[in-house]
Amino acid sequence: MLVSPTALYMLWNITESDSTASHLRFKIGQIIRRKEIRNPAKLASLEGIIPKHLLVYFLKNACIPSLIDQARVVSTTAAILEQRQDVCSALRVLDAANADEYESEIYEITNRQILEAGQRIVDGTRIHVDVDALARWATRELQEDFYRYKDLAQVITTLEFDDVMQGLLIDGQLPNSASSFDEADAVLYSLLTKISNEFLNNPLFGLD
Known part of the structure; x- marks a missing residue:
């Protein structure tokens, strides 16, 4: 056999x-x-x-x-x-x-x-997040705030924008308030807060 x-x-x-x-x-x-x-x-x-x-x-x-x-x-x-x-x-x-x-x-x-x-x-x-949907929401709802930040900070490249974000996250978390920020940083902090709140609370983007 x-x-x-x-x-x-x-x-x-x-x-x-x-x-x-x-x-x-x-x-x-x-x-x-x-x-x-x-x-x-x-x-x-x-x-x-x-x-x-x-x-x-x-x-x-x-x-x-x-x-x-x-x-x-x-x-x-x-x-x-x-x-x-x-x-x-x-x-x-x-x-x-x-x-x-x-x-x-x-x-x-x-x-x-x-x-x-x-x-x-x-x-x-593993958490699934609809990144494309979140990006479309941010583009639609936060475009004005972003351009305001861009004008204030004179950020003209993606690299520089990332540098600013890295500066805010240097301690591993965002500050609890924007009281110590200059106006540009305060706008950026507001942008990040709005995006994070939408990401965490809107089930359309993957979390409920």
Whole structure:
């Protein structure tokens, strides 16, 4: 049962042929999709029926996520990685001399799963802001204030405007009042306050 896909793997490992890889995935899929298998780790139960060295070679080298993904027994990357962990657990017993190698792979997959789970949490809670809509609102509602500030401060380039903003934010936060500002800074502070209030309180821009 494993001779053909193992031979295809050896050939593909030498040639890296896309055609050979396709045939290899097809053969692996035929095996894994069997009702009594469904998970490549279950092949370990065939020890004694299949020569041990062939079984270990096939599980170790051919039953990897990039080759079993098209078997479509499971539909998610997480499930495929869990199957690979199962394979490594079986290999720890079948190939005890290399148990440390399989332990390391299980550990690496676990770390990857933890990192991916954390990334999904971050992505799922990331605040979405309709920046274009907010910019259109600011252009419509604050244009007069902006040009007033521009005239007062004689800001004529984006770089200089950014420098002014950086000066206001040098301590990591905006001041609580504009009482100590000159007139230009007071107008700029007012602009930033209006934009931040709109951003925080108007659900059209992403926050409610």
